[in-house]
Amino acid sequence: MLTGEQYLASLDDGRATYFEGERVHDLPGHPLLGPAARTVAGGYDWLATQAVDGRSPLATVPANPEELRHMVDVVHHAGMMAHVTYTSIMTLATAGGRIADTAPQYLEPINACIEHAHASDVRITQCITDAKGDRSRPPLKQDDPDAYVHVVDRQRDGVVVRGAKLHITGASLGHELLTIPTKAMKAGEEDYAIAALIPVNSPGVKIINTTYATRHHDVRDFPISGNGAAPEGFVVLDDVFVPNERILLDGEVALAAVFAHSLGLWERLGGLSGMADGADLLVGFAQLIAEANGLGGEAHIKEKISEMIIHATVIRACLEAALSNAESGPLGAAFPNELYTNAGKYTGAANYHLMVRHLHDIAGGAILTAPSIADLEHPETGPLIRKYMGTREGVDGEYRTRLFHAIRDLTADAYGGWQAVTNIQAGGGLYAQRIVTRKHYDLDAAKQHALAAAGLT
Ligand SMILES: Cc1cc2nc3c(=O)[nH]c(=O)nc-3n(C[C@H](O)[C@H](O)[C@H](O)COP(=O)(O)OP(=O)(O)OC[C@H]3O[C@@H](n4cnc5c(N)ncnc54)[C@H](O)[C@@H]3O)c2cc1C
Structure with missing residues (x-):
């Protein structure tokens, strides 16, 4: 290593x-x-x-849902480049399995590339x-x-x-x-x-x-x-x-999409796991800033945070369902469930902007105007910032200022803009996730269910 x-x-x-x-x-x-x-x-x-x-650990091929869950945690902790590397390796393994019968001549280079990734x-x-x-x-x-x-x-x-x-x-x-x-x-x-x-x-x-x-x-x-x-x-x-x-x-034109489809599943699983944590982070900031503002018990604030909690919980439930319903595929590898992975990634992406709106609505304008840490350290401005950014006993001005900086950085500044677009586009846009979700949903069963409810069967 x-x-x-x-x-x-x-x-x-x-x-x-x-x-x-x-x-x-x-x-x-x-x-x-x-x-x-x-x-x-x-x-x-x-x-x-x-x-x-x-x-x-990036050389590990998960064999069951527990190992898959463990790998999602490891890769998430190891950061973006570990995520894209693991996704690439699993894509090669997945695509190799899918083309093994029709184009076996590519198995040798695919496996050699996987081995190179592991060995080097x-x-x-x-x-x-x-x-x-x-x-x-x-x-x-x-x-x-x-x-x-x-x-x-x-x-x-x-x-x-x-x-x-x-x-x-x-x-x-x-x-x-x-x-x-x-x-x-x-x-x-x-x-x-x-x-x-x-x-x-x-x-x-x-x-x-x-x-x-x-x-x-x-x-x-x-x-x-x-x-x-x-x-x-x-x-x-x-x-x-x-x-x-x-x-x-x-x-081999008939196989051209095999790699992208194989990658989409792993990429969206990574996206979904990032979104599950990201949604909890938004909830945490919303609750902390509401409490710091003295509005933790206010009805309309609690309603918005409840909605954010439901969003975060649904995303995590989709992640759990994608892992628990993992299917066995090529190389004996456990594959995240396509339906839950895509439906969860779509839900997380499509509602992200609304969750950020709630956070901005709850937090207030200091998201953009809170003075810098250097101003806090200045002998003339520091005490004034502490005085006017503080809200009550136990909430000092520096603590609240730092909360605002984190919210701005995550959701309202250059990196926040990156987050907003990335949620929508990375891993394929919303359209791609709609197509894959539809493909894996049991539409016939839903129709039968509706026909039975209408007394038409
Ligand atoms: C921060 C970030 C990181 C990314 N990382 C990667 C990465 O590591 N690797 C990688 O390969 N890609 C990456 N992407 C690319 C991402 O997958 C694409 O942005 C996404 O697939 C959309 O492609 P596009 O940007 O070319 O937009 P477009 O394809 O132009 O899509 C714009 C809109 O037009 C629609 N559209 C496009 N073509 C058609 C058509 N023929 N008919 C009807 N509607 C159409 C789309 O559905 C969408 O609504 C990343 C994107 C971002 C923003």
Whole structure:
């Protein structure tokens, strides 16, 4: 297993990564991207304390619902890059099982990539979302043929791919890009049915970063984003050579969507587990700030918090149902239940903005206007802030000010904006979750039930 220090050193591998008009040569030393890299290093060190037979727990294939629940907790604790890596490994295992009968020639490279991930303890990011050009047109009808990643040259020992994968969480902080088709492909689109594991430092890979980590020099005002939010990567594959042993699918259009579908399940399970904790966090902040404001017993405040509690409980119930109803699949692995995973992720995403509205409604305007910690420390302004931000005995001004900072950072500032959009879009938008939920719901049984109730059977 890599140590955190070894991980940080491994990022110095010639990768072409950019931020706001400059190439980044020292990721760990970068003022905005560095804290995120160090958070990943911390995740490596923590995972070392959880090693199983000398290997990272990320090599564990859960065999039953209890092991699956344990892995969800481990991965959640280990952070974003552990989450995307575990999701990628389980995607490869899931997809391998699903194509074993129809395209067995890919099992060897798929299993070799899984073994490489385990043996080298690398971090893998999930590259699904293409640039997509005009959304109403398929790949071959786009003005620019590179709107979807495709093969542009075939050589004896591999292929050359071109295109872009957008919004790739943590792309610059990983070692490998699991690059898979974003959707099903049709006959004639064989060059677009390409899946591969591509090293981040391959010639032709360029990653343009954005981040919502705080830019404020005093991170005490940003207790959540100040810990280093993972950057998003705009990943360009500018004629990248992929050797044969790294090709996981090439040309089988009927199988193009297998990887994305396999990934969707694991990605949404991670999203659902994050949402369950996130919903509890919103409830906790709502209750704390209501009490600090002296309104913990007020009827309309209690009603809103009750609604937030119901939301948080439903999300957690879906997570529990997805884990308890895990199904057995390829490699004897336990798979989260698709129906509960997708219905829960959808419910969490669709109602997130309403829960944030309740929190903002309850908390008051100081979410935006609470003075900084530095102002609290100033000899002239500090006592005044304590006096006017305090509400009653036991609620001093600094405590209440810090609560407001956390609420702003989580829900109303740059990182809060990232949270709002991420809840909706990451793991596929609401539409995708509606489709999968509908696919797995027993609609016929519901119709029979309704017919019986109407006396029509
Ligand atoms: C913070 C963040 C992190 C992310 N991380 C990752 C990641 O790590 N890896 C990754 O691969 N992706 C990632 N995503 C991408 C995410 O999965 C996509 O944003 C999402 O699938 C929507 O794709 P899009 O952004 O291209 O929007 P669009 O596809 O343009 O969708 C916008 C709207 O148009 C609708 N729409 C699109 N096409 C059609 C059509 N043909 N017909 C009808 N309606 C249509 C959609 O349903 C949606 O309502 C991330 C996104 C965010 C915001």
